[in-house]
Amino acid sequence: DVKVTQSSRYLVKRTGEKVFLECVQDMDHENMFWYRQDPGLGLRLIYFSYDVKMKEKGDIPEGYSVSREKKERFSLILESASTNQTSMYLCASSFRTSFHEQYFGPGTRLTVT
Amino acid sequence: AQSVAQPEDQVNVAEGNPLTVKCTYSVSGNPYLFWYVQYPNRGLQFLLKYITGDNLVKGSYGFEAEFNKSQTSFHLKKPSALVSDSALYFCAVRDMEGNNRLAFGKGNQVVVIP
Numbered sequence: 001d002v003k004v005t006q007s008s009r010y011l012v013k014r015t016g017e018k019v020f021l022e023c024v025q026d027m028d029h030e031n032m033f034w035y036r037q038d039p040g041l042g043l044r045l046i047y048f049s050y051d052v053k054m055k056e057k058g059d060i061p062e063g064y065s066v067s068r069e070k071k072e073r074f075s076l077i078l079e080s081a082s083t084n085q086t087s088m089y090l091c092a093s094s095f096r097t098s099f100h101e102q103y104f105g106p107g108t109r110l111t112v113t
Numbered sequence: 114a115q116s117v118a119q120p121e122d123q124v125n126v127a128e129g130n131p132l133t134v135k136c137t138y139s140v141s142g143n144p145y146l147f148w149y150v151q152y153p154n155r156g157l158q159f160l161l162k163y164i165t166g167d168n169l170v171k172g173s174y175g176f177e178a179e180f181n182k183s184q185t186s187f188h189l190k191k192p193s194a195l196v197s198d199s200a201l202y203f204c205a206v207r208d209m210e211g212n213n214r215l216a217f218g219k220g221n222q223v224v225v226i227p
Binding site for chain 2: 004033035040041042043044045048058090092100101102103104105106107
């Protein structure tokens with residue numbers, strides 16, 4: 001089975017802190033994605049990556065950056081956390097030609113106080 | 114941009130009754146459509162997809178979806194709902210104008226009442 005793991009299930013950070021969310025997949029997938037999930041808004045794509053060191057902005061990249069130094073790992077970085085970044089963050093991965101069949105991690109619920 | 118709409122926020126259904134979760138789409142060209150489910154405290158799981166072929170698509174856990182081109186709909190169905198089907202359901206479309214990534218709907222909460 002494909003496994004996508006995220007470093008934390010719950011995280012509480014203070015405004016202005018730098019926050020790292022880590023995601024690791026074990027299926028040798030080329031594509032990796034970061035979404036945020038908010039009630040009534042569904043899933044919104046923050047960033048995605050086609051390959052190592054490659055990244056593309058999604059719909060809401062402002063306030064976020066990403067890093068993909070190894071194929072299996074995709075990190076989401078909040079340079080200076082703000083309260084409006086309190087949300088559920090979901091990581092996903094897929095094969096290069098199968099953008100649609102994405103495998104999701106369990107999510108990280110981030111609270112910024 | 115390609116998009117999907119899920120018009121209902123919550124669907125309540127009695128256990129054993131048919132379950133329908135609605136989705137309509139807006140795309141240029143032929144749509145690639147998907148359903149995902151999110152059980153409580155879990156990540157999203159792929160349920161089924163429509164790419165081409167038969168309009169009735171069968172997926173996991175007894176779910177199926179019907180593609181209707183004239184109504185631009187892709188409703189998710191299950192003949193007999195279980196309490197364990199209570200979850201959040203997302204419809205999605207491949208956004209061919211956006212690097213083929215998925216565009217998700219806002220989600221529908223399904224509550225199956227025992």
